[in-house]
Amino acid sequence: MNSNSHSSTLKIDTRIECNGSPGRGAVPRLASAALSLLLPLLLLSGCTSTTVDEYNPNPSHLGIGTGEKVVVLGRRQAGRYETEPEFIDCIRKNLTNNPSLTVVEEDYFLDSFYPWFEPRTAPLKLGRMRYMLTEDLIAEKMQALGIRYMIWVDGNTETTDSGGSVSCALSPAGGGCFGFASWEKTSTYEAIIWDLNKLAESGRVMVDAKGESYLLAIGAPIPFIAQVQGDACKGIGNQLRGFFEDSKAARGGNTKP
Amino acid sequence: MPLTITASQHIATRGLILLLAMLLFAGCSTNVEVKGTIPVALSHRLPLHAGLVLDPALRSYTYTREKGKKVSFDIGKAQTGMFSSVGGSMFDQVTILEQLPKPGGDVDLLLYPSVEEIQLATPFETRLKVYEVWIKYNLRVFSGDGEPLSDWIMSAYGKTPSRFMSSDEGALNQAAIVALRDAGARLVIEFPHIPEIKAWLADRFRSEPTTTTTDKAGIVDASGNPAIAVEAVP
Numbered sequence: 001m002n003s004n005s006h007s008s009t010l011k012i013d014t015r016i017e018c019n020g021s022p023g024r025g026a027v028p029r030l031a032s033a034a035l036s037l038l039l040p041l042l043l044l045s046g047c048t049s050t051t052v053d054e055y056n057p058n059p060s061h062l063g064i065g066t067g068e069k070v071v072v073l074g075r076r077q078a079g080r081y082e083t084e085p086e087f088i089d090c091i092r093k094n095l096t097n098n099p100s101l102t103v104v105e106e107d108y109f110l111d112s113f114y115p116w117f118e119p120r121t122a123p124l125k126l127g128r129m130r131y132m133l134t135e136d137l138i139a140e141k142m143q144a145l146g147i148r149y150m151i152w153v154d155g156n157t158e159t160t161d162s163g164g165s166v167s168c169a170l171s172p173a174g175g176g177c178f179g180f181a182s183w184e185k186t187s188t189y190e191a192i193i194w195d196l197n198k199l200a201e202s203g204r205v206m207v208d209a210k211g212e213s214y215l216l217a218i219g220a221p222i223p224f225i226a227q228v229q230g231d232a233c234k235g236i237g238n239q240l241r242g243f244f245e246d247s248k249a250a251r252g253g254n255t256k257p
Numbered sequence: 258m259p260l261t262i263t264a265s266q267h268i269a270t271r272g273l274i275l276l277l278a279m280l281l282f283a284g285c286s287t288n289v290e291v292k293g294t295i296p297v298a299l300s301h302r303l304p305l306h307a308g309l310v311l312d313p314a315l316r317s318y319t320y321t322r323e324k325g326k327k328v329s330f331d332i333g334k335a336q337t338g339m340f341s342s343v344g345g346s347m348f349d350q351v352t353i354l355e356q357l358p359k360p361g362g363d364v365d366l367l368l369y370p371s372v373e374e375i376q377l378a379t380p381f382e383t384r385l386k387v388y389e390v391w392i393k394y395n396l397r398v399f400s401g402d403g404e405p406l407s408d409w410i411m412s413a414y415g416k417t418p419s420r421f422m423s424s425d426e427g428a429l430n431q432a433a434i435v436a437l438r439d440a441g442a443r444l445v446i447e448f449p450h451i452p453e454i455k456a457w458l459a460d461r462f463r464s465e466p467t468t469t470t471t472d473k474a475g476i477v478d479a480s481g482n483p484a485i486a487v488e489a490v491p
Contacts, residue, residue, distance in 0.1 A: 080385060082418050111296040115442030119435070137299050156418070158386065 013235075014051045048211035048231040054239050056203045062195070062243050064100060068148035070244075071104040072191075075154035076119040083153055087189070087233060091153060094237025101244055104145065113141060130199050148196055151240060155189030157229040160210075166217045177217035184212045187232035191240055203243050207236040286327035287425045291335040293434035298346035298445045303458070307348040308364035308401075310357055311337050312371075320375040328377060330429065332392070335437055340370055343441040347448065360403030365461070367399040373410065377429060380419045387416040388428040390436040396444070398454060407453040413440035 064070070072092050074083030085106065092103045110117050116138055123129040129150075133139045166179035187209040193202040211226030316337045322328040344351045348366075357369060373393040380386055391414050398407040415436030417428050449458060 076416075080387075082387065082416060084418055113299055114296040115298055115300075115438065115445050118438055118442045120439055121442050121446065137301065141299060 012051065012053045013239075014049070015235075016047055016049045048209050048226045048228050050207065050209040050231050050235045052235040052239050053206040053208075054203070054242075055205075056243065058202065061245060062149065062193070062202055064148055064244060067146045069102040069104050069146045070095065070149040070151060071106070071109045071147055072151045072153060073106055073109065073117065073122070075122075075152060077122065077124070078154075081156040081158070082119075083155060083189070084157070084229075087157070087229060088153055090230070090233035091151075091191070091237045091240065094233060095241055095244075098241050098244055101241075102146075104147065109145075109147075112145065113138065126194060126199060126201065129194060129196075133196070133199070142196065149202065150194040150196060151191050152194070153189055153191045153236070155187070157185055157187040157232070160184050160186045164215075166215055166221060168217075168221075176219045177221045178219075179217050181215045182212055184210065185226065185228040186210045187228050189232055189236055191236055193240070193243060205236050205239045207232045207239075209235065286329070287429065288329045289426050289429045289433070290331040291430055291433040291437075293335060293430065293437070295339040295342045295434075295437055295441050298343055298441065300346050300445045302349050303347060303449070305348050305365040305461075306350040306352070306363065307344065308352050308354050308358060308362070308367045309340060309344040310354045310367060310369040311340055312356055312369075315340075315371060318372050320377070322377070326381075330375065330377060330433070332372075332375070332433055332437075335433065336372075336392075336440075339437040339441050343444050344368065347445060357399070360401075362401060364401045366401060366406075367403075369397040369399065370394050371397070379425055379429070386419045388419060388425070388432045389414070389416045390429065390432040392433075392436050392440060394440060398451075400457065406457055407451050409448075409451050409454075411440065411443055411447075413437065413443060415439055 072088050072095065074085060074088045076082045088106050092105065095101050095103045115121055116132060123132055133142065162181070162183035164179065164181035166177055166181045168177040169175055187207065190204060190206045192204045194200075195202045209228050209232035211228040211231070213226045214224045216222045216224070315333065317333040318331075318336065319333065320328070320330040322330075341351075341353060344353075352364060354367075357367065358364070371394065373395045374391075375393070376389075376391040378385075378389040380388065383389070391412065394411045394413070396407075396409040396411055397405065398409065399405055413436045415432045415434065415438070417431040417435060419428060448454060
């Protein structure tokens with residue numbers, strides 16, 4: 001669904017991807033018989049439904065000049081959860097598929113600006129970021145590193161439902177597992193782009209991904225895992241990349257340090 | 258045919274039982290030696306010579322918990338590194354000491370941190386999917402002539418998300434590093450704003466007007482008040 005307003009765009013894209021696959025390992029013959037019985041169920045397994053919602057206050061692409069860089073940072077101030085560092089890294093890798101983008105690694109950025117972007121001290125709003133940039137040390141460092149865009153990602157992936165059970169036994173004659181278990185994971189993330197030159201918000205992307213995984217055990221356990229977080233990363237990363245695509249300043253090399 | 262057990266088989270069986278028992282008990286305890294580095298802080302340095310007292314108790318601090326799942330949490334080396342790194346970013350000159358020196362030395366200020374309390378929480382205990390570490394420090398501050406200036410209780414917090422197949426040790430180590438970074442952040446940003454320290458700094462720089470120059474504006478303003486601009490933000 002696409003809808004346009006005067007100067008901003010709001011896009012919502014929903015898709016279902018079934019990229020789950022059986023885990024590695026030998027499937028015993030006993031299991032293969034049961035597998036054919038459960039085929040209709042397994043066909044449904046490993047699917048992730050992803051909804052990406054984009055808000056772009058300025059429908060033209062975000063410009064990025066030579067030497068200017070992007071940094072993707074996770075929000076860590078919430079008590080109950082924290083945005084996973086590996087998710088941030090996944091988005092960074094996705095963004096670097098655009099050769100015109102140089103994306104600074106989160107750890108490198110946090111260490112370079114320590115202690116101003118720690119969970120306790122990181123700016124939550126642009127007002128505070130603006131104020132922080134009045135501090136010479138921070139502004140000079142930002143300029144030295146060439147940071148033009150800051151992308152803040154907030155959210156997490158959690159198990160929202162689970163059921164069934166699998167039990168395993170080991171004896172001198174051998175061992176095995178029997179049972180069936182399933183669990184549902186939900187990923188909810190929001191990414192906000194700050195333009196540090198204009199000190200303004202340049203867009204935001206929200207992603208909601210949900211998927212159910214299964215573990216079937218008849219002798220050997222056979223997992224069918226839905227890549228919920230991976231699909232959320234792909235969804236949010238592709239959308240964020242779209243903000244910068246067609247950037248005129250195309251350059252080689254795309255990741256720092 | 259009678260079953261006979263030779264002496265070597267007997268020893269092997271005992272060894273196996275001992276090994277199993279060791280594995281069983283190892284599974285019941287968590288031993289963490291916190292490892293990691295804290296970066297140099299991006300901050301203006303106070304134009305002072307500070308003495309940083311890192312005594313043997315702090316350097317070798319190990320938190321142990323006997324109730325429930327046994328925990329041994331050795332944070333001594335890591336926190337010594339944090340105080341050394343962050344202290345070095347706060348003052349023009351820092352001397353690391355092992356004990357409080359006699360009054361009348363050549364330092365302007367003495368900082369003497371000690372651990373008051375440590376708490377750890379794992380997802381098994383809290384049902385949250387994060388590992389958490391709280392550290393409460395008492396930072397005693399003395400003037401160079403030994404006069405006590407402040408007892409600042411500084412708490413720090415760190416957490417890290419649980420991961421599939423990750424060990425308690427690895428996750429607690431990571432949470433401890435986040436907590437140490439938090440302690441360092443508080444020290445750098447809040448230290449000049451502790452009321453007693455703020456008053457002492459104002460007094461000190463009023464009597465030494467040459468240090469209140471514009472290039473130190475991030476620390477001391479024209480009227481001699483300590484002012485790290487980034488702190489008081491709406």
